[in-house]
Amino acid sequence: MKILNSPAIRRMPTYLHRLFRLRMSGQEWVSCADLAQYMNIPHIVVRKDIAMTALPGNKRHGFRVNELIDAILRLLGWDKTSSATLIGAGSLGAALLGFDDFQSYNFRIESVFDSSSDKIGRSIHGHEVYDLTDIRKRLKFAPPKVGIICVPAVGAQLVADILISLGIKYIWNFSNVCLNVPPDVIVQREVIAGGLAMLFAKINKAESGENVSGEE
Amino acid sequence: MKILNSPAIRRMPTYLHRLFRLRMSGQEWVSCADLAQYMNIPHIVVRKDIAMTALPGNKRHGFRVNELIDAILRLLGWDKTSSATLIGAGSLGAALLGFDDFQSYNFRIESVFDSSSDKIGRSIHGHEVYDLTDIRKRLKFAPPKVGIICVPAVGAQLVADILISLGIKYIWNFSNVCLNVPPDVIVQREVIAGGLAMLFAKINKAESGENVSGEE
Numbered sequence: 001m002k003i004l005n006s007p008a009i010r011r012m013p014t015y016l017h018r019l020f021r022l023r024m025s026g027q028e029w030v031s032c033a034d035l036a037q038y039m040n041i042p043h044i045v046v047r048k049d050i051a052m053t054a055l056p057g058n059k060r061h062g063f064r065v066n067e068l069i070d071a072i073l074r075l076l077g078w079d080k081t082s083s084a085t086l087i088g089a090g091s092l093g094a095a096l097l098g099f100d101d102f103q104s105y106n107f108r109i110e111s112v113f114d115s116s117s118d119k120i121g122r123s124i125h126g127h128e129v130y131d132l133t134d135i136r137k138r139l140k141f142a143p144p145k146v147g148i149i150c151v152p153a154v155g156a157q158l159v160a161d162i163l164i165s166l167g168i169k170y171i172w173n174f175s176n177v178c179l180n181v182p183p184d185v186i187v188q189r190e191v192i193a194g195g196l197a198m199l200f201a202k203i204n205k206a207e208s209g210e211n212v213s214g215e216e
Numbered sequence: 217m218k219i220l221n222s223p224a225i226r227r228m229p230t231y232l233h234r235l236f237r238l239r240m241s242g243q244e245w246v247s248c249a250d251l252a253q254y255m256n257i258p259h260i261v262v263r264k265d266i267a268m269t270a271l272p273g274n275k276r277h278g279f280r281v282n283e284l285i286d287a288i289l290r291l292l293g294w295d296k297t298s299s300a301t302l303i304g305a306g307s308l309g310a311a312l313l314g315f316d317d318f319q320s321y322n323f324r325i326e327s328v329f330d331s332s333s334d335k336i337g338r339s340i341h342g343h344e345v346y347d348l349t350d351i352r353k354r355l356k357f358a359p360p361k362v363g364i365i366c367v368p369a370v371g372a373q374l375v376a377d378i379l380i381s382l383g384i385k386y387i388w389n390f391s392n393v394c395l396n397v398p399p400d401v402i403v404q405r406e407v408i409a410g411g412l413a414m415l416f417a418k419i420n421k422a423e424s425g426e427n428v429s430g431e432e
Contacts, residue, residue, distance in 0.1 A: 006223060009417045010410035039394050077416045091311035101392065101409055109254045130347060146279055146415070172415050174319065176233055180256050186422055188415035192406070193317055194226035198386050199362070199404035200293045206402055 008049045012072050013101065014039060015049070019069045031062030078105040085139060085168075087159045088150030089114040089122070089129045092174055096148065097125040110144055115155075121168060132159075139166050148172045149179075160187075224265045228288050229317070230255060231265070236320060237286045241245075247278030294321040301355060301384075303375045304366030305330040305338070305345045308390055313341040314362065328359055331371075348375075355382050364388045376403075 018038055022030055032046040039046070048180060050063070053071035058082050073079045086093055086109050096102075097109060114120055115132040122129050147163035149156055149171060156175035163171060164185055173189040175180055181187055234254055234290040238246055257264070266279070269287035273279050273392055285317060289295045302325050312318075313325060330336055331348040338345050346354060361376055363379035365372055372391030378388060389395055389405040397403055 004414070004417050004421070006414060009413045010407060012413045013407050013409035014394070014405075018394075076413050082416075091307045091314060095307035095311055096408070099408065102412075105409065105412065107412065122352070135240065160402045170415060170419050178230070178234075186308045186415070186418045187229075188316065188411055188418065190408070191226060191229050192312070192315065192410045193229035193321065195229045195388065195404050196318075196323065196399075197225045197292050198222060199219070199386060199402070200298075201220050202402045202404065203386055204293045206400075 005052070008052060009076075011039070011041075011049055012076055013105075015046075015067065015099065016072055016104065019072075023065050029058075029061040029063065029084055030065050030068065031131065032057075034062070070116050073105070076105075080109065081106045081108060082146060083144035084109045084146040084148055084172075085111045085113065085135075085144045085163075086148040086150060087113045087129075087132065087135075087163070088152075088155075088174075089119045089124055090115075090150060093148075094124050095149035096150065096174075097127050107146075109148070111138060135162060136166065143167045146170045146172060148174070150174045153177045221268070224268060225292075227255070227265055228292055229321075231262075232285065232288055232320065233317065234292075235281055235288075239285065241282050244280055245274075245277040245279065246281050247286065248273075250278070289321070292398065294319075294350060295325065297322040297324060298362060299360035300325045300364055300380075300388075301327045301329065301351075301360045301368060302343075302363040302364040303348065303351075303379070304331045304368075304371075304390075305332075305340055306334045306366060306368075309364075309366035310340050312390075313343050323362075324366070327354060352382065359383045362386045362388060364390070366390045369393045 010150040014033060018035060019030065020095045032050060033043055036043040036046040050068070053075045055063060070079070084107065086096060089112050092111070097112065100111065109127065111131050112124065112127045112134040113135050116130050119129050120131045123211060143166045147168040148161050150160050152213055153176045156173065156177050160171060160181060166180060169185050171179065171185065171187045172188050179190065180188055218362055225415050231251060234251060235246065248266060252259040252262040269291045271279060271283060271287040286295065300323065302312060309328070313328065318325065323341065327346060328340065328343045329346050330347040331350050335345050336347045359382045363384040364373050367375050369392040372389065372393050373395055376387060376395045376397060380397060385401050387395065387397070387401065387403045389403050394405065395403055
């Protein structure tokens with residue numbers, strides 16, 4: 001089993017966010033030192049992260065902003081468009097639907113489903129919420145690449161089973177449970193409280209007198 | 217600078233979630249193998265994670281569910297109550313306010329602020345939304361331990377400056393920017409898209425024929 005360098009991969013969207021800003025402001029070059037200062041992390045960390053893209057830098061100027069954006073998008077497979085369906089149009093689902101950056105990643109949430117009658121038919125950030133019981137009818141001929149699960153823990157496995165039965169193999173799971181899936185299905189589980197645990201781990205270290213500067 | 221074992225710490229809330237369930241169902245003992253199977257990660261990973269708590273296990277039965285819960289809560293500093301204020305009552309803020317598990321972590325969001333007139337005065341999951349311009353008046357005598365920033369990127373630095381001026385040193389930052397803070401302030405930044413990057417890194421590996429089983 002090949003271990004992915006998770007912290008490095010998780011930093012990529014932050015680099016992208018910064019690079020998009022720099023591009024908008026007309027800046028042509030960026031150095032690892034610039035990015036390191038912005039993110040408040042050691043220079044060498046940025047250098048190693050960027051090395052994953054295999055983009056050759058310029059000794060004097062660093063990297064061309066445009067080329068670095070393209071290289072990171074390629075690294076993540078975000079140079080091609082990916083489609084997704086989102087199940088569960090509660091607060092968290094709505095937050096994801098309003099997330100502007102997905103567009104820059106060529107990541108398109110094309111349909112939204114919920115089982116609650118007060119959400120079905122509503123429009124959230126321009127997405128009409130469909131009835132979950134219609135999901136097979138609506139998606140069976142062209143299932144999207146990714147299924148996003150934003151339902152409460154109790155319904156998550158059922159939703160996962162439905163998505164998998166539709167041929168969806170990649171699941172982004174925001175529910176609070178680990179899913180039971182066939183070996184060819186890939187699940188990325190998000191644990192909001194994982195960040196709180198990180199914050200407290202840093203607080204504990206700081207309160208015991210250790211230096212824990214640096215975001216991440 | 218001491219490097220925290222982020223993946224291990226991020227897994228702690230998932231162990232807790234599982235352990236709370238087991239406790240509710242009356243189960244007294246749990247083994248690393250049980251937790252490993254539930255999370256679909258290697259046994260040795262769970263063993264190393266649990267070793268961080270320094271809780272001695274029983275060779276035959278594993279760990280007492282109750283003791284393991286307490287040990288993890290202690291490890292994270294969640295054995296004591298912590299107070300927080302949340303700024304930005306949009307979809308994401310609302311999702312955090314509805315997050316039941318915080319209670320089990322003794323993490324209390326005690327006040328909620330927003331600057332938008334259509335949110336001020338509303339109640340979200342039992343929390344009244346206060347006017348952000350009143351934050352100094354409301355918090356100056358007893359500032360909470362943690363400030364949670366859920367405002368859009370453009371307002372995040374301003375909100376951070378206000379929180380810091382109130383004496384809040386620990387910030388959980390859900391906005392999409394890196395904050396500029398004094399060295400004694402600790403920031404945990406959450407990047408939702410970081411999870412999407414992880415999902416795609418796994419997809420890319422799978423599509424190139426590599427084995428990437430295991431959540432995380």
